Amino acid sequence: MTKITLNINKKEYPLEADPQMPLLWAIRDLAGLKGTKYGCGVAQCGACVVHLNGEAVRSCVTKVSRAVGKQVVTIEGLSETNSHPVQKAWQDIDVPQCGYCHSGQIMSAVVLLREKPDPTDQDIDDAMAGNICRCGTYLRIRAAIHLAAETQKKTAPQG
Amino acid sequence: MDNQTVSRRNFLKTSAVTGAVFSLGFYWPGNAKSAKVINAAEANKFGVEMNSWVHIDASGKVTIFDHRAEMGQGSYQAVPQIVAEELEVNLNEINVVFAQGDAKKYGNQVTGGSSTVRGSYKNLLKLSATAREMLIQAAAKKWNVPKLECYAEGGDVIHKPSGKKLHYGQLVEAASKLEAPKDVVLKKRSEYKLIGKPLRRLDTPLKTNGVAVFGLDKQIPGMMYAAVERNPRLRGKVKSFDDSKTRLIPGVKNVFKVKMGVFNTYREGVAVVADSTWAAIQGKKALKVEWDDTGFEHLDTEEIYKRQAEALQTQEGLPFKKQGEPNEVIAKASKKIDVIYETPYQYHAAMEPLNCVAHYQDDKLEIWGPIQAPEWVQDYISKEMSIPKEKVIVNMTFLGGGFGRKAFMDYPHEASVISKEIKAPVQVVWTREDDATQGPFRPGITYRCEGVIKDGGIDAFKVKLAGQNNNHWRGGKKDVPNGSASEGFLKPYTESIKNLAIMDIPFETPIPTMWWRSVYASTNGFAFESFLDELAHEAGKDPLDFRRVYLKEERLQKLIDKVEEVSGWKSRAKGAGYGVAITECFSSTVAQVVKVSKAPGGGVKVDKVWAVMDCGWYVNPDTIKAQIEGSIVMALGAATIHQVKFKDGMAVDNNFSTYQMPRINDIPPIDIHIMDNDEDAGGVGEPGLPPFAPALTNAIFDLTGKRIRKLPFNLGMV
Numbered sequence: 001m002t003k004i005t006l007n008i009n010k011k012e013y014p015l016e017a018d019p020q021m022p023l024l025w026a027i028r029d030l031a032g033l034k035g036t037k038y039g040c041g042v043a044q045c046g047a048c049v050v051h052l053n054g055e056a057v058r059s060c061v062t063k064v065s066r067a068v069g070k071q072v073v074t075i076e077g078l079s080e081t082n083s084h085p086v087q088k089a090w091q092d093i094d095v096p097q098c099g100y101c102h103s104g105q106i107m108s109a110v111v112l113l114r115e116k117p118d119p120t121d122q123d124i125d126d127a128m129a130g131n132i133c134r135c136g137t138y139l140r141i142r143a144a145i146h147l148a149a150e151t152q153k154k155t156a157p158q159g
Numbered sequence: 160m161d162n163q164t165v166s167r168r169n170f171l172k173t174s175a176v177t178g179a180v181f182s183l184g185f186y187w188p189g190n191a192k193s194a195k196v197i198n199a200a201e202a203n204k205f206g207v208e209m210n211s212w213v214h215i216d217a218s219g220k221v222t223i224f225d226h227r228a229e230m231g232q233g234s235y236q237a238v239p240q241i242v243a244e245e246l247e248v249n250l251n252e253i254n255v256v257f258a259q260g261d262a263k264k265y266g267n268q269v270t271g272g273s274s275t276v277r278g279s280y281k282n283l284l285k286l287s288a289t290a291r292e293m294l295i296q297a298a299a300k301k302w303n304v305p306k307l308e309c310y311a312e313g314g315d316v317i318h319k320p321s322g323k324k325l326h327y328g329q330l331v332e333a334a335s336k337l338e339a340p341k342d343v344v345l346k347k348r349s350e351y352k353l354i355g356k357p358l359r360r361l362d363t364p365l366k367t368n369g370v371a372v373f374g375l376d377k378q379i380p381g382m383m384y385a386a387v388e389r390n391p392r393l394r395g396k397v398k399s400f401d402d403s404k405t406r407l408i409p410g411v412k413n414v415f416k417v418k419m420g421v422f423n424t425y426r427e428g429v430a431v432v433a434d435s436t437w438a439a440i441q442g443k444k445a446l447k448v449e450w451d452d453t454g455f456e457h458l459d460t461e462e463i464y465k466r467q468a469e470a471l472q473t474q475e476g477l478p479f480k481k482q483g484e485p486n487e488v489i490a491k492a493s494k495k496i497d498v499i500y501e502t503p504y505q506y507h508a509a510m511e512p513l514n515c516v517a518h519y520q521d522d523k524l525e526i527w528g529p530i531q532a533p534e535w536v537q538d539y540i541s542k543e544m545s546i547p548k549e550k551v552i553v554n555m556t557f558l559g560g561g562f563g564r565k566a567f568m569d570y571p572h573e574a575s576v577i578s579k580e581i582k583a584p585v586q587v588v589w590t591r592e593d594d595a596t597q598g599p600f601r602p603g604i605t606y607r608c609e610g611v612i613k614d615g616g617i618d619a620f621k622v623k624l625a626g627q628n629n630n631h632w633r634g635g636k637k638d639v640p641n642g643s644a645s646e647g648f649l650k651p652y653t654e655s656i657k658n659l660a661i662m663d664i665p666f667e668t669p670i671p672t673m674w675w676r677s678v679y680a681s682t683n684g685f686a687f688e689s690f691l692d693e694l695a696h697e698a699g700k701d702p703l704d705f706r707r708v709y710l711k712e713e714r715l716q717k718l719i720d721k722v723e724e725v726s727g728w729k730s731r732a733k734g735a736g737y738g739v740a741i742t743e744c745f746s747s748t749v750a751q752v753v754k755v756s757k758a759p760g761g762g763v764k765v766d767k768v769w770a771v772m773d774c775g776w777y778v779n780p781d782t783i784k785a786q787i788e789g790s791i792v793m794a795l796g797a798a799t800i801h802q803v804k805f806k807d808g809m810a811v812d813n814n815f816s817t818y819q820m821p822r823i824n825d826i827p828p829i830d831i832h833i834m835d836n837d838e839d840a841g842g843v844g845e846p847g848l849p850p851f852a853p854a855l856t857n858a859i860f861d862l863t864g865k866r867i868r869k870l871p872f873n874l875g876m877v
Contacts, residue, residue, distance in 0.1 A: 035369015136792025
């Protein structure tokens with residue numbers, strides 16, 4: 001066990017962890033933030049996606065030691081009022097069914113829209129193919145990403 | 160959004176009697192099908208505990224119990240949407256709480272068979288309308304005006320002539336003292352303000368910011384984590400185990416043998432208890448266990464299907480339905496169709512792996528988890544662990560998918576046994592590998608379909624099926640045919656085809672099987688609806704026109720008209736790649752047309768799916784559309800991507816790296832229509848699944864002339 005400090009959603013969490021522990025379990029069991037989900041443990045489903053210094057990473061295969069000194073953002077930290085354009089779009093289109101995979105879906109979509117503010121269907125398929133949704137909400141995920149892109153364009157600072 | 164209702168419930172019980180809140184619930188006298196609406200005073204009179212299905216406190220806040228699990232299918236939305244309509248309150252002012260498992264209070268809570276709405280809407284409408292009428296009556300009494308001059312809207316009672324208004328909260332005390340009227344007039348469908356509208360789901364905001372509490376998210380003070388190594392051959396016992404490496408892992412606290420039941424069978428394993436999920440999983444990986452599975456055959460997939468094929472050639476089976484002289488007609492026919500359809504074993508693969516929290520104490524056992532059948536869990540664990548039923552408290556969290564698997568008692572039982580052993584609360588976590596390989600699975604079923612065409616119609620129709628019967632695994636009788644042998648196949652066919660036989664050949668393996676979304680319809684639909692397509696082609700008829708002859712009911716004719724219209728069926732070019740299938744399950748009928756074309760890289764691709772749902776009376780059309788979208792995606796996976804394969808008695812694929820799932824780039828456009836009529840409500844969560852596979856393979860036949868009779872198949876290899 002090692003003493004480490006994680007910065008999650010702009011808050012410091014002093015923790016005692018095995019440095020080999022995946023970031024996922026440190027976030028869930030040690031920091032107590034349960035919004036990030038366990039789905040497969042082998043980077044196949046995307047339920048555990050969080051942002052590490054702004055990049056989408058699969059926290060189930062990212063060692064907690066890699067996150068030390070970096071900014072971790074989880075679904076709980078995406079916005080204070082559940083109002084990020086991607087969250088709003090998910091709500092407007094009623095994307096989730098069971099909802100379990102959508103923390104990961106939303107976190108992946110946010111990074112996609114930062115890199116490609118006006119994605120094509122192909123861009124969305126490429127970026128989101130790593131996220132499984134067993135309820136099969138894929139068509140709505142695609143629609144919601146387009147909607148979020150529209151919203152972001154309208155609210156983006158001009159010039 | 161947590162679900163801790165114990166203290167709250169006790170509070171409500173007391174306050175309902177004193178009049179501080181107005182509560183109405185149901186009472187099922189004996190095993191009566193229809194419930195009696197009662198208030199708290201009557202509950203006392205009948206000596207039953209109040210279920211307080213709907214209650215309103217002095218601030219006007221309305222709380223509704225959702226008696227069913229929310230696993231994506233929308234009970235969390237549908238139940239309040241029904242109640243709010245007749246109660247005349249705004250949907251966003253309702254607080255929804257999951258009910259605890261208790262069959263005496265809530266009736267059947269098993270969230271299966273697509274039954275949440277169809278099984279309870281009439282009672283819910285009656286209950287809510289009763290509450291509304293009592294609140295109106297209370298206001299009329301207060302104002303000393305005729306009740307007919309008053310009406311309710313948005314949580315207020317209004318006196319029409321004077322415009323006087325009282326909020327429900329101001330009326331709870333008076334209303335709670337009134338006797339529930341025996342008969343109330345329900346609204347007509349045309350008067351609905353909420354029911355039938357595509358309202359946004361109440362649980363969506365909880366699922367976009369990590370607030371929704373799934374089973375795996377449940378945490379209680381002092382809770383430990385456990386992972387269990389179970390027999391990879393699904394049955395049998397632990398012979399011995401070596402935990403020396405496990406105990407070296409920091410955080411591991413305890414290792415011991417556990418035994419948990421699944422219906423009438425038992426499974427053994429070794430539990431590793433630790434202070435984090437990670438340590439428990441690491442500890443489990445470090446275990447060395449020797450298994451004793453004597454008496455259980457170590458089967459391979461090939462062997463299972465070889466035996467099914469042999470049985471279909473050599474055995475006649477038990478008659479599920481037999482009329483006319485199918486065997487004689489088939490024997491005499493100069494030309495007959497005699498084909499085999501094969502469907503695979505499937506894994507539920509909910510995104511949330513199985514897990515459960517249990518806290519065993521001296522005086523009670525409390526359970527929290529993603530549970531589809533809370534009262535089954537209560538009943539089962541009470542018997543298995545010899546705890547009085549009322550001391551087993553079962554709480555449902557949100558479920559990260561269920562599809563039938565979470566209607567089992569094994570994982571709550573396992574958690575309870577471990578908690579008792581360690582004398583502390585514990586969460587059992589199944590790894591994806593555990594979840595993928597332990598079953599129970601959907602049984603793979605093989606069908607032999609024989610038919611004769613005469614004068615453009617069906618002269619004989621015979622289907623024999625060989626596959627595991629889920630009931631056998633629960634201890635069901637083995638000398639009777641599977642009661643669901645034709646589930647999925649439209650009933651009118653079995654009435655309008657003169658010479659018909661549907662035969663079930665009992666078939667056993669040691670592999671545990673159980674319901675999987677749409678159950679037998681998910682495999683029957685493929686065999687029956689593909690076979691009908693073959694018969695239509697043999698008869699030289701258009702596949703939809705051919706079906707019309709046997710489906711004479713006006714309701715079905717309208718469904719066929721609709722799917723014909725929306726898919727442009729009549730104007731399609733010959734051989735352009737269109738296929739159709741129509742199936743019925745859980746009282747809803749769904750027609751689907753699939754359009755395929757040659758893929759640029761070889762094989763075929765799905766261009767579009769049209770689906771028409773007839774589920775009678777319905778609550779939320781957008782939820783229905785979502786359920787059909789999801790059903791089609793799930794059917795696409797089962798038809799073209801994945802299957803559970805067995806080798807040496809063990810499931811081969813143990814994670815999504817090899818058990819591949821449909822992904823966003825696999826999904827075709829889906830166009831969904833819902834029939835409007837005044838029929839009773841049918842199911843919504845499952846009926847959209849069975850017609851997809853046959854519609855797809857029928858479309859492939861139309862395009863290529865190739866008949867696909869074995870699932871899954873690779874679209875790229877067609």
